Amino acid sequence: MRENRLYGELNVGDTASIKRVCTANDLYIFAHASGNLNPLHLPDEAHHSHSEAIAPAMWVGALVSAVLGNILPGAGTLYRSQSFRFGDRVHVGDVLNVTVTVRAKLGDGVVELGTAVTGRGGDKVAEGIAEVLAPSQKVRCDDTNVPELLVQRHRHFDRLLESCKGLQPIATAVAVPEDKASLGGALLAAEHGLIRPILVGAAKTIAAVAKEIGASLDGIEIVNTVGDDAAAAMAVELARTGKAEAIMKGHLHTDTLLHHVVKHDSGLCTNRRLSHVFVMDVPGLGQVLIVSDAAINIAPDLAAKVDITQNAIDVALALGIDAPKVGVLSAVETVTPKIPSTIDAAVLSKMAERGQIKGAVVDGPLAMDNAIDVEAARTKGIASLVAGHADILIVPNLEAGNMLAKELVFVAQAEAAGLALGATVPIILTSRADGERARLASCAIAALYRAWRADGQALVHLDRAAE
Template sequence: MHTEDTRRDGLRVLRERVRGLGPIRMAVVHPCDETSLRAALDARREGLIAPILVAPRARLEQTAGTLGVSLRGIDIQDAPHSHAAAEQAVALARAGEVDALMKGSLHTDELMGAVVARDGLRTSRRVSHCYLLRTPHYPRPFIVTDAAINIAPTLAHKADIIRNAIDLAHAIGVAEPRVAILAAVETVNAAMPATLDAAALCKMADRGQITGGLLDGPLAFDNAISLAAARVKGIRSEVAGRADILVVPDLESGNMLAKQLMYLGDAASAGIVLGARVPIVLTSRADTYESRIASCALALLLAHHYRSTPP
């Protein structure tokens, strides 16, 4: 399947899931460049969000003028600078006035610092990022986590990363997601900490400390996504070869894996942050239109999911 066809198909699947749900209120934090403001307006036009733009009004109007668009009818919360915009957006979410956040033209650390502050949007969970990917080379959408937030997650962090990914899988309709915990090999090796973590996480699932999914690991990437590779290695597993969630050892490996899939594997993508009180869309200047819209569709699904199952 051609790359553009894959992206449209991935978008169609998400749009079918959100059809009839209605837009959510989303605080868009400091969308003061053309890319981030256009993303908010595109998602509004698609009926996914009712944006509240939190940013310096003068800069917003200047950016809108450059784009040749009108901000008439859109709620604007004036903020003196990006740091204040992040704090104001978090306050809106904490007060229940918005259902989700979207990053604009500020650094991720600046937004997430306000989210995880003591008076921010923390829950008992570690905050983590999930990429939802769909490639013509794999028969179903799948999740890669964490490739954007946690640099070197501990065992406890990985447990929350998995719990968050399982929540996302449930929200998109996967009742019992298969979770592959990745390492370079499929055997436990004391010299490779990722394999020890994988084994411990599987035992945590056996003891009911992680629920809602089926875990296995350590699994090398080929064994996680290829039944043929798993059979050659003699791996007997309900997860191997058909994973719904790929849990990476650290941010660097996850970021490289996700971007290789996007740029070399023709993968359509959407990204979302979970573990806070509301879902958070982290847009990138390199994101396609389809990716931005799909990410907002994920936020919409999660916002509705959180109403029945609070994070």
């Protein structure tokens, strides 16, 4: 319990202080609250030459009010004036000491306090004088609960795109890019050097859409076909003959495209079942979250889940997640014969222990809460390397996976990118609802996956990191 200090209880020389670490989220929140969008103060901006963004001086000054309002004099304190002289600059990661000291009692409840903020090695960051009206009533209180804030940042996808710089663009057969979203997404990825698109579809329609969106098709190969089925077949043929290193879904049904991919004579089949992998950049999570399978396998049996799990692990390894942690989901975290998915989860865990699933730590069954939340796992007494730390979530069926992925996107404001794996080439499956960054990230994942397949080395590292 904290107790405030009334005017009569204050003495010259009384002092109080707090410590505070400057974080990137602090700077984003201050930018929103103040409207100050100076790029010098925004992390990840390219408009300044400093290694870290500089904290706004008034953010530093605002820390003084935390001491005045919470400790000395405490609850009920009101500002009359505040002066500052600013010295050293504050950067993300700096630890600050904020101190106030009573200098004088001026009568009528008014108190003068010296204010100081120090940073690295005791360097003076800010100093000044505050005049406040001391509390008039005694108050004892706990820390007041205020609504939590979630800063919507998609920094993981930023790192994906950055890691692709210097890679050769992937020759990509884009099947039926005959609407604004699919053609625009392919051309945007080409502009960023991620893919070299080969547009497969009705040439006249593609040209009309390009004109509508104001895009140039100069230098871009177009393979004229009639109908979605013919375009899907041609895209697969381009991949089979090595003219394309990836396939990208355009304005056609996924089933139409995958029908040609999985044909026995397509030349793209492997001994691995085809499955879709969502890579989710979820605000507030310290790592990407991989979800599989939410788009292809409706009710996978155990054999299919083995391939689904291994495909997801391969994507994680390609993204530099060392020894990824795989949580196999069900409704409960105990093996229950009445719930078949719990038995599959337990078998997958044992198969990973025996080396039948490689490259990751696999555990299940886990419920969603204790797969990603440490406290939920502790509350239920689950002792596991995965519980609370899952990088990959393997869902029991397509319905569960589809709902989970869409909830993350439309409720948790995640961005979702993904691939279909299990063929000889990655298949970029985008949705009309995908934004530009999600489309770019899908192409980036395909590029990074191809590079990893070539030499087994990841070009990016998306291991769990603190916000």
